[in-house]
Amino acid sequence: MNDLQTLRAALASDEPSQDVVDRSRQRLQNRMRGGRASQRRTGWLIAGAGLTAAAAAVAIAVMPAAPVDGPPVRTVSGQEILLAAATAAERSPEGSGTYWHVNVTEVDGAAASSGYEYWIKPDGRLWMRGAKTGGKVTPLKGTSATPFSLVAADLTLEQLRALPTDPDALKAWIAEALERSDARTSAGTLTASDREQAGFQSLISLVSTLPATPEVRATAFRLIADYPGVQNLGTVPGGHGLLLPEGERLVVDPATGRVNGTSIFVTMDGAMYHVTNPAGAKISAEWTDTLPG
Structure with missing residues (x-):
């Protein structure tokens, strides 16, 4: 059984068998009768039929639920959500188009309060x-030879698609890229802690905003799952809410392997x-042939 099948089994809510239903109904009737059928008062039941019905409704509302035969319901962990998403991402079609389109919409209730949207052509036009x-949709002056930003590393589409799919190799590639990077913080050059955080955020970028291959996205999901402290916050619009170790939040759909919400994202110039x-922001990233006017 693969990760996605395991998750589906954990989330499935099987209906109880008819035998279980019949036995539960019999236990309820026995409780309402005091536990012994021989003690029923037929005349009282007939005269007080309405009262009996009301008492039954109260009994059903307040009595503890009868135990249901079968395995206990198991809570799905954040790690399992990510591993299932990895399996789904690996099987998902790559898609194709003229532009890589990313749309991030911050929301406040039902109303959009701000947004950030961009289109990139493989030749670097933005x-x-x-x-x-x-x-308004506005073309940016000039072109970028490396238009895809992996936090502190800028890549061409070819370089992005050539990233390793082995977990250790991908993690080492990102670490080496950060080591070579000339990125700076307000305090100066990147410290070891800064590079560790940037490496983790690079994995988030690979699963959320970059046109990485399905295999690379799957590897990034699995590497994120390896970090301790990933929490499943429950079902939310768009999938399952996840709280990540550094306080970041993602909304992941384990059935499609898509990230539909985020609390952080990398802008076109590589800034976090x-x-x-x-609550984070809604996010979508996909290939398209349409550039709005």
Whole structure:
């Protein structure tokens, strides 16, 4: 049984058998009768039929549920959600198109409060729409030879698609790229702790905003699952809410292997943006042939 099948089995809510239903109903009737059928008062039952019905309703509402035969319900862990998403991502079609389109929409209740949207062509041409462009799709001047940002490392599409699929090799590749990077923090060069955090955020980028291959996305999901402290926050719109070790939040759909919500994302210039809304932001990333006017 693979990760996705295991998760489906854990989340499945099988209906009880008819035998279980009949025995549970018999136990309920016995409790309502005091446990012994011989002590029933037929005249009282007939005269007080309405009262009996009301008493039955109260009994059903307040009495503890009868035990249901079968295995106990098991809570699915955050790690299992990620591993199931890895299996689904590995099997998902890559998709194709002229532009890689990323749309991040911060929400406040039902109303969008802010958004960040961009389109990238493999040749490095870029378009964006956001507060800085007045909500209009605007081409950016010039082209970028390395338009895809993996936190502190900028890549071409070919380099991104050539990333290793072995977990140890991918982790080592990201670490080496960060070591060579000229990225800086407000305090100066990246420390070992900064590089560790950037490496983790790079994995988040691979599963959320970058056109990585299905195999690389699957590997990144599994590496995130290896970190201790990943928590399943339960079912939310778009999938399952996950709390990650550094406080980041993701919404992951384990059936499709897609990330549909996030509290952080990498902008086109490689900067890490932290979403102010505690609930995070909706996110979509896919290939498209359409560039809105």
